[in-house]
Amino acid sequence: MEFWGAKVEAGKPLKVKPDEDYLIHLSRACIFNGKEGETALLDVTVDGKKFVIGYLSQEKIPQINLDLFFEKEFELSHSLERGSVDFTGYKTPDLDEDDDSSSSEDYYTSSDSEEEEEVMVHSIITANGSAGAAASSVAKPAEGASVCTLWMDVDEDDSADE
Template sequence: MEFWGKPLKVIPEEDTLVHISQASLGECKNKKGETVPLYVKVGNQKLVLGTLLSESIPQLNCDLVFDKEFELSHNWGKGSDYFVGFKSPNIEYP
């Protein structure tokens, strides 16, 4: 998933989980060490997922699992952010 300055709303399909495993910065217009906070919003709670630095920390690993609607966002105006993950079935074990 890539998004440019606009929140990205993700709605998992029924009985499906969405795993987010990595976030990274795309190519930026200006390479001075800017901080880029990444946010995730679930329901009415908006939380900081992490902070990236354009020069020294351009990516972060995470292990997030969502079974309901969530929104990813950032406030960086000089480039895009990428999120890597996958979908899997939500299997309930007896």
């Protein structure tokens, strides 16, 4: 892993192209010298499609954590009229690339597990980011909530190892 960072000035979008066989992980965004009371929408453009990835406020939310990986060119921008936003993270090798010596599946999979079962888990996230009620007790998500689907590998019988 290697540190990565970029300063995006107001009105000057920044194109970023990861090195071949590397990913860029965006971990944090911080507002710098924004106008008092001004808020910033943080945007990323990938394949010509623009997405809002965060919101900053000089007084209330000067920084946010991100967890975004990019394997191809992307563009960072924000809506500040003056000031800048610092984006930080790290560069890491792309373990999903085909490699004859080992595969990313081998890297992430325990060799002693004989059989794995995929289990779908729903997690309700409310608008303020707090965890909602347990999925088993909710018939449908609350209005305005997002549903996140997580896949987990579950060992059917861990007691046999003891």
